[in-house]
Amino acid sequence: FTSQEIWSFVPDFDGKQKYVAFEDMAAAGVWAQSEEFRAKWDRIIAVRDDVKKVLEQARAEKAIGSSLEAKVTLYCTPEMAAFIATIPVEQWEDLMIVSQLEVVEGEGGAHGEVEGLGVAVQHAEGEKCQRCWKYTADIGSDAQHPCLCARCAAVIAE
Ligand SMILES: [Zn+2]
Incomplete structure (x- = not known):
């Protein structure tokens, strides 16, 4: 079902099947971007x-x-x-x-x-964040999350 959803976003091309299940595996590079x-x-x-x-x-x-x-x-x-x-x-x-x-x-x-x-x-x-394992200087800047970087603390808060 998810594959079919993604398929609906693939630009039309000659011979594109309506259902992805009827397609062969694509060759690499067919939808590659510009040079x-x-x-x-x-x-x-x-x-x-x-x-x-x-x-x-x-x-x-x-x-x-x-x-x-x-x-x-x-x-x-x-x-x-x-x-x-x-x-x-x-x-x-x-x-x-x-x-x-x-x-x-x-x-x-x-x-x-x-x-x-x-x-x-x-x-x-800095110190290591216990969530993302990145080292930053802002570990514990959110008092509620003393072991997390500011970015992770914000993610947790969402
Ligand atoms: Zn983090």
Whole structure:
């Protein structure tokens, strides 16, 4: 039933069946977005991959345990900084599964595959939220939830 509901939102195409149950499994990429959209995602994934490598190294050196214990600093050329800024910082954090992300224009960090990007990892600041496991400086800012970050406390309150 849910699949059928989703199906109703898939744009019409030649030979589209009324009921999703009558369709074969789709080939990947049939409804893929524009070239520009895919190029952007390729770049996002390349940045994430560079970060991943530095995170793995930090784990091996026991500077961090899980990636959520990390604060990542991206050292960027102005062009790279502008690209990073096209996506909210929190979404980058979620993509990288880290607690904190800082963008600095200038030289620094380890260089990977992505041009104009250096990556450094240190232990995240603040304490660990017991709900989302992110490290933040605002744990317990809601007195009713002393072990939660402000964001989670707000979610619980809803
Ligand atoms: Zn939280």
